[in-house]
Amino acid sequence: MASTGAVQLGYPLYFLNLLGIWKILGVITVLIPKFPLLKEWAYAGFFIAMSGAIFSQLSSGNPLQKILPSLLLLILTLVSWYFRPADRKVNLTYL
Template sequence: MKATKIIYWVTTAIVALMMAYSAYAYFTQPAIAAGFHHLGYPDHFRIELGTAKLIGVILLLAPVGARLKEWTYAGFTFTFIAAFVAHTAAGDPAVNRTMPLVMLCVLAVSYLQYHKLQKGVQKTALARG
C-alpha cells in the first residue's frame, strides 16, 4: 500500500504541476497565444482551457468525491488526446505530438493507483465494520 501511495502522489503531482504550469503559460505567454492561433483555435479557447486546467488541478489534488475525481481524470484525458490530435493535424514536430501522449500515460498511472488506493480503503473499512 505504501508503494501505491508513493506512485499515486508522484504521478499525480507531475500531472498537476504540468497542468498548472501550462495554464499559467496560457494566460501569460504570447508564444502560447500564437501557438493556439497556429492550431486554428480562437483566443478565448486558450483562456477557457487554462481556467479548466486550473480547476482540474484543484480537483485532482483535493479530497473530493469519487464521481468528481472520475470527471477530473476524464477531462485531462480528453485534453491530452485533443492536444495530440491538434498537433498531429497541424503537422507539428514529433515532440509536440508525443508530449501529450507521455502525459496521458502518467495520468493513466495516477488513475490506476487512485483506484488501487480506493479499493484498499474499502477493504479496510469492511474489515473494521
C-alpha cells in the first residue's frame, strides 16, 4: 500500500493527497492543447517528484526493485518532454 511506503520513508500521510492532486493537475496540463509555459512547469514538477522519489528510496537503503518504478517514470517524463510536439514548446524568441 502506498501509505505504508510513505510512512516508512518518513513522509506524513497528507503529503500523498497533495502530491496526488498536483500529479492529476499536471497530467491534465500536459494533455490539453496550448499553454506551453504551463506545460514546462508541469514537466518540471514531474521531474522533481520522480527524482525526489528516487532519492528518498536511495536514502532509505531500499533495494533496486523499489527504486525502479520511480526511475522508469523519471525516464518516461524526460522522453515525453524531449519528444513533445513543436506547438507544445515554449517560444523564446520574444525574450
